[in-house]
Amino acid sequence: MIKIVVDAMGGDNSPSVNVSGAVKALNEIKNLNITLVGDESQIVPLLAKEKYDKTRLEVLHASEVISCNDKPTEAIKTKKDSSMSRAFELLKTDSDARALVSLGSTGALLAGTVLRVGRIKGVKRPAFCPILPTMRQGKTVGICDSGANVDCDSVYLQQFAVMGSLYLQKAYGVKNPKVALLNIGAEEEKGDALRKETYQLLKDTAAINFVGNMESRDLLSGDFDLVVCDGFSGNVLLKSTEGACLELMKLLKKSMLSSFKSKIGALLIKKKMYEIKDLMDYNNYGGAVLLGAAKTIVKGHGSSKAEAVYQCVKQAYNMEANNLCQAISEAITAATANNNQ
Amino acid sequence: MIKIVVDAMGGDNSPSVNVSGAVKALNEIKNLNITLVGDESQIVPLLAKEKYDKTRLEVLHASEVISCNDKPTEAIKTKKDSSMSRAFELLKTDSDARALVSLGSTGALLAGTVLRVGRIKGVKRPAFCPILPTMRQGKTVGICDSGANVDCDSVYLQQFAVMGSLYLQKAYGVKNPKVALLNIGAEEEKGDALRKETYQLLKDTAAINFVGNMESRDLLSGDFDLVVCDGFSGNVLLKSTEGACLELMKLLKKSMLSSFKSKIGALLIKKKMYEIKDLMDYNNYGGAVLLGAAKTIVKGHGSSKAEAVYQCVKQAYNMEANNLCQAISEAITAATANNNQ
Numbered sequence: 001m002i003k004i005v006v007d008a009m010g011g012d013n014s015p016s017v018n019v020s021g022a023v024k025a026l027n028e029i030k031n032l033n034i035t036l037v038g039d040e041s042q043i044v045p046l047l048a049k050e051k052y053d054k055t056r057l058e059v060l061h062a063s064e065v066i067s068c069n070d071k072p073t074e075a076i077k078t079k080k081d082s083s084m085s086r087a088f089e090l091l092k093t094d095s096d097a098r099a100l101v102s103l104g105s106t107g108a109l110l111a112g113t114v115l116r117v118g119r120i121k122g123v124k125r126p127a128f129c130p131i132l133p134t135m136r137q138g139k140t141v142g143i144c145d146s147g148a149n150v151d152c153d154s155v156y157l158q159q160f161a162v163m164g165s166l167y168l169q170k171a172y173g174v175k176n177p178k179v180a181l182l183n184i185g186a187e188e189e190k191g192d193a194l195r196k197e198t199y200q201l202l203k204d205t206a207a208i209n210f211v212g213n214m215e216s217r218d219l220l221s222g223d224f225d226l227v228v229c230d231g232f233s234g235n236v237l238l239k240s241t242e243g244a245c246l247e248l249m250k251l252l253k254k255s256m257l258s259s260f261k262s263k264i265g266a267l268l269i270k271k272k273m274y275e276i277k278d279l280m281d282y283n284n285y286g287g288a289v290l291l292g293a294a295k296t297i298v299k300g301h302g303s304s305k306a307e308a309v310y311q312c313v314k315q316a317y318n319m320e321a322n323n324l325c326q327a328i329s330e331a332i333t334a335a336t337a338n339n340n341q
Numbered sequence: 342m343i344k345i346v347v348d349a350m351g352g353d354n355s356p357s358v359n360v361s362g363a364v365k366a367l368n369e370i371k372n373l374n375i376t377l378v379g380d381e382s383q384i385v386p387l388l389a390k391e392k393y394d395k396t397r398l399e400v401l402h403a404s405e406v407i408s409c410n411d412k413p414t415e416a417i418k419t420k421k422d423s424s425m426s427r428a429f430e431l432l433k434t435d436s437d438a439r440a441l442v443s444l445g446s447t448g449a450l451l452a453g454t455v456l457r458v459g460r461i462k463g464v465k466r467p468a469f470c471p472i473l474p475t476m477r478q479g480k481t482v483g484i485c486d487s488g489a490n491v492d493c494d495s496v497y498l499q500q501f502a503v504m505g506s507l508y509l510q511k512a513y514g515v516k517n518p519k520v521a522l523l524n525i526g527a528e529e530e531k532g533d534a535l536r537k538e539t540y541q542l543l544k545d546t547a548a549i550n551f552v553g554n555m556e557s558r559d560l561l562s563g564d565f566d567l568v569v570c571d572g573f574s575g576n577v578l579l580k581s582t583e584g585a586c587l588e589l590m591k592l593l594k595k596s597m598l599s600s601f602k603s604k605i606g607a608l609l610i611k612k613k614m615y616e617i618k619d620l621m622d623y624n625n626y627g628g629a630v631l632l633g634a635a636k637t638i639v640k641g642h643g644s645s646k647a648e649a650v651y652q653c654v655k656q657a658y659n660m661e662a663n664n665l666c667q668a669i670s671e672a673i674t675a676a677t678a679n680n681n682q
Contacts, residue, residue: 134588135588135589135591135592147525150525150532150533150536151533151534182577184488184491184572184573184576184577184580191491191573192491192492192573193492195491195573215580215584216576216577216578216580216581216584217580217581217583217584217587218584219581219584219585220584220585220588220589221584221588231525232525232532232533232536232574233573233574233577235525235557236523236525236557236574236577236578236581237557237577237581239525239556239557239558240557240558240560240577240578240581240582240585241581241582241584241585242558243556243557243558243559243560243561243562243582244560244561244581244582244585244586244589245585245589246558247476247561247562248476248561248585248586248589248590248617249589250476251476251617251620252593252617255610255613255614255616255617256610256613258613259613261609261610261612262609262610262612262613264606264609265605265606265607265608265609265610265613266606266610267606268602268603268605268606268609269596269597269602269603269606269607269610271602271603272596272597272599272600272603272606273596275596276589276592276593276596279592
């Protein structure tokens with residue numbers, strides 16, 4: 001049995017999407033236990049409407065919620081009866097509790113992980129690794145780090161590469177993931193001091209399939225499985241890509257509704273547009289995992305629907321079922337030994 | 342009279358687009374002289390087909406071309422008879438030659454500027470500042486630096502802000518441009534050490550209208566006129582935005598042509614789609630200027646058409662006609678004096 005803790009209060013649509021997403025995962029995966037953490041008076045009535053195996057789900061009461069406006073570290077330390085703090089407490093004290101899924105504050109989740117859960121031995125910094133759809137059918141791409149570490153050195157980036165590569169193999173079944181370094185040109189000598197040093201280190205890292213530099217314009221091409229970067233430029237990459245797609249879709253919609261003729265046209269391509277919207281919908285791709293933490297941590301989008309919560313729980317389950325933390329620990333030890341040779 | 346040097350050989354469609362774009366600008370702007378630099382045997386026959394005032398256009402022969410595969414600094418130093426090297430030579434020796442427009446290698450243009458033209462007194466680093474369309478009708482946004490300087494300190498970023506802001510005022514008539522700092526969150530305390538230091542410096546810079554941090558997802562919102570960033574993250578921002586828009590438009594096209602019904606729909610919205618394509622077309626927005634160089638340097642897109650070359654020449658003319666270099670020199674001196682108080 002794998003026990004997963006679900007923060008029932010984080011996110012814009014909590015606790016209803018958190019509860020129904022968690023229950024859906026519970027009903028699908030027989031080898032799963034779930035603890036929902038949050039306000040009982042809200043959670044219990046929602047559960048009453050659902051059908052599920054009651055022996056495999058418990059509720060842990062917490063009266064407070066950490067919001068995105070709270071200062072992360074302070075909130076984890078002072079809002080002791082918040083759903084996220086209680087969830088971390090459970091991870092710390094209950095060895096059976098192996099993973100946490102939350103849609104709450106990214107900063108607080110990072111702070112809680114560092115303060116309460118800790119890192120896998122040998123891992124220098126945990127890193128966020130969200131998965132994005134690409135424009136090639138069925139192909140996704142991971143970005144590691146997408147924002148946990150704004151200041152990085154080359155060994156951090158090497159570890160992001162090793163962890164991200166294992167994650168894609170274990171949680172998504174990607175074989176021999178193509179790992180690229182985010183850079184401002186394709187050639188080996190491009191970039192700043194950090195990129196040049198990292199390039200050489202990645203070339204010598206046996207645990208990964210390093211394919212060289214990637215320019216940001218090629219993120220959605222489907223040619224790469226994992227892009228390695230510092231958290232600052234990774235965040236810029238992730239959010240400008242999301243932002244551009246979103247703004248362009250908005251403009252398209254507005255433009256198509258601006259004349260009678262184009263409205264008719266819009267009706268005829270509606271199905272195709274929904275397919276594209278669906279392809280780009282993060283609800284279908286799970287959350288951003290925090291790789292390198294001693295337990296599995298999955299951060300779902302704040303505006304997630306139940307489907308996304310379900311995907312996050314499944315993702316956390318897959319990671320635990322495939323012993324990702326153990327695999328990362330071994331790979332990091334090997335890479336470090338090789339660096340020191 | 343303002344004399345502008347046009348590298349006739351740079352770019353994918355040279356020299357035909359370079360020649361016809363330059364001639365179009367010459368015919369429109371009466372106060373303009375142009376020197377086309379490149380292979381006479383190709384340029385002269387193209388000119389023979391055009392109508393223009395022959396007293397205001399000359400051709401300077403150059404037998405070689407610097408390609409994007411050449412090493413920039415080496416190419417400027419050794420390919421002495423290349424169109425770009427000859428163009429820089431002219432800028433250096435002829436005080437009347439005040440600006441250079443090139444579609445050639447970005448690296449070589451940067452190297453040539455540093456080696457042959459030099460910086461405006463007080464400017465620490467020249468920086469690229471391309472202008473992008475936003476999703477709000479008639480609004481554009483500049484990114485400074487988009488890739489000239491991968492390693493930056495806070496004073497560089499302050500200077501990018503001052504130069505970019507003046508550029509938008511002088512070349513595009515933007516009043517009191519809204520200047521934002523690219524960061525991973527909107528709050529003042531966000532980001533790495535560089536961003537925190539720069540934020541404080543920008544707040545105290547009287548010459549600009551600093552409006553705070555901008556997250557990359559908001560680049561195309563139309564809420565900002567100029568985004569200030571180091572060249573590494575600026576390059577990531579620019580290319581991921583361009584890449585995402587391009588990939589999404591490709592996917593839309595493919596998707597709309599995939600069924601009979603959607604093909605009919607596509608026909609009906611064709612006009613609207615072309616409007617959007619037109620809105621996003623860099624051919625309408627001139628080139629990326631290299632701010633802080635002692636003479637005006639404009640880099641057009643390698644795949645520019647004649648219209649884009651025309652826009653680049655007009656842009657260079659506007660910058661010179663409004664004495665941008667002089668204005669930058671004064672503003673940088675004032676900002677530096679204020680920093681040292």
